[in-house]
Amino acid sequence: MKEIKLMKGNEAIAEAAIRAGTDGYFGYPITPQSEVMEYLTAESPHKRTGMVVLQAESETASINMLYGGASCGMRVMTSSSSPGISLMQEGISYMAGAELPCLIVNVVRGGPGLGTIQPAQSDYFQSTKGGGHGDYNIIVLAPASVQEMYDFVELSYELAFKYRNPVLILSDGAIGQMMEKVEIGEQKQRRTLDQIIKETPWATTGKTSDRERNIITSLDLDSSKQEILNWKLQKKYQAMRDNEVRYEKINCDDAEYIFVAYGTSSRICQKSIQLAREKGIKVGLFRPITLFPFPKDAIFEMAGQVKGMLSVEMSAGQMIEDIQLAVNGKVKVEHFGRVGGIIPTPEEVVNALEQKIIGG
Amino acid sequence: MEENTIKQDIRQDENIVYKRTNLLTDKALSYCPGCGHGTTHRIIMEVVEEMGIQSDVIGIAPVGCSVLAYEFMNIDMQQAAHGRAPALATAIKRLIPEKFVFSYQGDGDLAAIGTAETIHACNRGENITMIFVNNGIYGMTGGQMAPTTLIGMKSSTTPYGRDSHLMGNPLKMTELVATLPGTYYVTRQAVHTAANVRKTKKAIRKAFEYQKLNKGVSFVEVVSNCNSGWKMTPLDSNKWMVDNMFPFYPLGDIKVPEE
Numbered sequence: 103m104k105e106i107k108l109m110k111g112n113e114a115i116a117e118a119a120i121r122a123g124t125d126g127y128f129g130y131p132i133t134p135q136s137e138v139m140e141y142l143t144a145e146s147p148h149k150r151t152g153m154v155v156l157q158a159e160s161e162t163a164s165i166n167m168l169y170g171g172a173s174c175g176m177r178v179m180t181s182s183s184s185p186g187i188s189l190m191q192e193g194i195s196y197m198a199g200a201e202l203p204c205l206i207v208n209v210v211r212g213g214p215g216l217g218t219i220q221p222a223q224s225d226y227f228q229s230t231k232g233g234g235h236g237d238y239n240i241i242v243l244a245p246a247s248v249q250e251m252y253d254f255v256e257l258s259y260e261l262a263f264k265y266r267n268p269v270l271i272l273s274d275g276a277i278g279q280m281m282e283k284v285e286i287g288e289q290k291q292r293r294t295l296d297q298i299i300k301e302t303p304w305a306t307t308g309k310t311s312d313r314e315r316n317i318i319t320s321l322d323l324d325s326s327k328q329e330i331l332n333w334k335l336q337k338k339y340q341a342m343r344d345n346e347v348r349y350e351k352i353n354c355d356d357a358e359y360i361f362v363a364y365g366t367s368s369r370i371c372q373k374s375i376q377l378a379r380e381k382g383i384k385v386g387l388f389r390p391i392t393l394f395p396f397p398k399d400a401i402f403e404m405a406g407q408v409k410g411m412l413s414v415e416m417s418a419g420q421m422i423e424d425i426q427l428a429v430n431g432k433v434k435v436e437h438f439g440r441v442g443g444i445i446p447t448p449e450e451v452v453n454a455l456e457q458k459i460i461g462g
Numbered sequence: 463m464e465e466n467t468i469k470q471d472i473r474q475d476e477n478i479v480y481k482r483t484n485l486l487t488d489k490a491l492s493y494c495p496g497c498g499h500g501t502t503h504r505i506i507m508e509v510v511e512e513m514g515i516q517s518d519v520i521g522i523a524p525v526g527c528s529v530l531a532y533e534f535m536n537i538d539m540q541q542a543a544h545g546r547a548p549a550l551a552t553a554i555k556r557l558i559p560e561k562f563v564f565s566y567q568g569d570g571d572l573a574a575i576g577t578a579e580t581i582h583a584c585n586r587g588e589n590i591t592m593i594f595v596n597n598g599i600y601g602m603t604g605g606q607m608a609p610t611t612l613i614g615m616k617s618s619t620t621p622y623g624r625d626s627h628l629m630g631n632p633l634k635m636t637e638l639v640a641t642l643p644g645t646y647y648v649t650r651q652a653v654h655t656a657a658n659v660r661k662t663k664k665a666i667r668k669a670f671e672y673q674k675l676n677k678g679v680s681f682v683e684v685v686s687n688c689n690s691g692w693k694m695t696p697l698d699s700n701k702w703m704v705d706n707m708f709p710f711y712p713l714g715d716i717k718v719p720e721e
Contacts, residue, residue: 126557154556159582163549166542166579170550173540174520176557196543295558306538306554308517308561317532319523319541 105286111251111277112137114284115181115207118255120147123290124205125176126154128167130186133219134275135209138181151292161186165193165206172202173318175298175305177259181207183275184225185216188233194268195234198335199320203262205255206240207271209278212416212443220443221275221366226420229272230394237332239339241269241346242393244364248282256287261346263302265338272393274416276366276445348391349400353379357386359459360404362425363414364390366445371414373448378455385455393421398428405432410459414451415439434459485511485536492530494601496696498686499527501653502595503534505663506566509670510537519562520554522547524576526568527601545576548583551590562673564591569610570600573635577609580635587644587678591669594636594681597688598707605691609633612710617691632710636683640717646678648717652685652708654700665715677719685711 109117116138119127124147129139139157147153158164164180171178182190187208197204208229212222227233229242241261243254251273258269299307309315322328353375354360361371368389378385388404388411390397404411410433413422419437426435438454440446485507493499510519516537523531525544532539542550547565555563565572572580572594583590599617600606606619610632614623624632640648647669651662662684669680685707689699 126553128553154553156552156556158549159578162546163552163579163582166546166549167553169542169546170522170540170553171557173550174554174557178553178557192543193546200541306520306540307558308520309536309538310517315532315536316538317541318539319532321529321541323530 107284107286108281109248109284110137110279110281111248111273112209112279113141114248114252115255115271116141116145117286118252119179120145120150120153121287121289122256122259123151123177123292124153124179125292126156126167126171126178127180128156128158128164128178129180130158130161130164130182132183132186134211134221134278135181135183135207137278138207151289153292161189162193165190165197168204169193169197169200169202172197172204173200173306175302175307179205179207181209183209183211184213187225187228191228191234194240195232195236195238196320197268198234198238198240199236200318201266202268202318203259203266204268205258205262205271206268207273210272210274212441218443219275221416221445222441222443223274223365223367223416224418224420224441225272226393226415226417229270230396230424238335239342239394240267241265241342241395242272243269244272244391244393245277246365246368246389248277248280248284251277252284252286265342267338272365274366343395346392347395347397347400349397350389350391352387352389354386354388354404356384357408358384359410359412359455360386360388360408361412361414361451361455362388362390362401362421364393364421367414367416370446370448370451374451374455377448378452381452383455383460396424396428398424401425401428402430402432405429408433410434410436412451412455412459413437414446416445417441434462436462483508483511485516487534487536489533491534493527494690496687496689496699497527498597498653498684499595501659502593502662502684502686503531505653505659506564506593506666507535509663509667512667513670515562515670518560519564522550522563522565524565524567524571526571528566528568528595529602531566545571545574546579547571548576548579548588548590548592552583552586552588555588555590559589562591562670564593564670566593567595568601569594569596569598569608573609573633580639581642584639584679584681585642585644589673589676589678591673591680592682593666594683595686596683596711597686597691598632599688599691601688601691605688610635612706615706634711636681636716639679639681644678645681645717646675646719647672647680649681649715650683650685650711650713652703652713654687654703672719683711685713
């Protein structure tokens, strides 16, 4: 029998973390995601699974606690919102450089600066283009429902360990705060230290006599070696592009126009499709689920079918740059967005389609 | 021929009074001749060897002169971002409490950029060992002022000497962490003489042994020299350290467990 619960997106992340056999959660309070750590501490996961939950002194400390735990082959995660994620960028860059798996959840709020505590999608560039220093990428998953908040936790660990790379769940304040039905999965046992040593032979778990010492570092003072490491990382990112692209197409079969939107915007667009189709406008939704790797081939393919695309984002226009690159001038691409914590209405989106794409 | 025979006669196990620990790798140290890092590395590894905990120890290297500590210590190690070693150590120890975890940090790393991580790891009473090498200067980047640079001391960013009105006062991090309930053992030592090396080794041994008690942070400061950064010969820098550093950073135990 399936277990169904009514949960907030942030609570779903927390419950999924426990059920996925997370070894350690390290975080710092920030609105609108504080429920993640509140839920975890209330659930006492150290009693349920032995999971460590620790409130750190800052997001800088949190991400570096992830570095320490991930270096030991542990399943570790943190969650925060935009300003806190900005503080973590140094650590994310180090983890990408040292090839460490981890899960980071960003429940995005509007910026720049302290901005607002209301939902936004203005961290797309930071998430997909490498918010920290150096040539690196992290896998970015964009959930559009509380169920996906739950499901993407397990998926993130799978991808993080497959590629030895950080994975980011890019959510927003609306999905974090809203309540929906969630189908809860089975409780996975946390791996024993012996299992971890077997599965991650590179991890620093103590040098035994049967192997060389393990070192976790992102440093090589010899540039010729550092260049080799850089190309190795690039090869890995290419493998992500080749194998991990995920997206969803809704009402696209007969579509003459499409909305391209992820997360909360994609939910709005589904209502907009209804309104537009009532008016006789054949419009569909292309929803990227992975923002890195971006589904550029699938979007290029759509460009052969439709007359125009509207990128609907709660930002001033960030994802549109990737859409334009994918489409390469083949069809018209325009942006519609609300910023500063405002969620667009379905009607506004239809108006924008009519004015910027159909009539424009 | 006869001389060789004599040497071989002498090299009997019972005649060996000192042997380099196997827990140091064969890699040549990257430190300047006369620097205290090499000796400090050696005695930490001797302690690990004598305690028989090589397979149970995880070390953390900082950013600074000892950034490459993992090249020399034959144990599993992680290299942390600048100042963040205590955060790494916190997670490792909480996730695998049966392991011995230590951070190895300089004064810029531990007492400037990493102040928050240092204070909070100490305040939470993380059950780890922190080794703090204080030479009053940023060695690796070319001798800039550190949080521990003495008043009047010249560095490449205090070319006329540190002026407290302009640059603030040197920070006694070790005394500061000793005031926190989360620290169990806090001591300040040095490695410039054989007697001091023996004392420091004893302190480091205690600092590792105490992890078995689960009572909080063991914190060992090693006051050291930086002959390159101070622009002195190794011998002069040791003398300068004794004359100038020790009065401000006096050696000895600051917080000892009640036996």
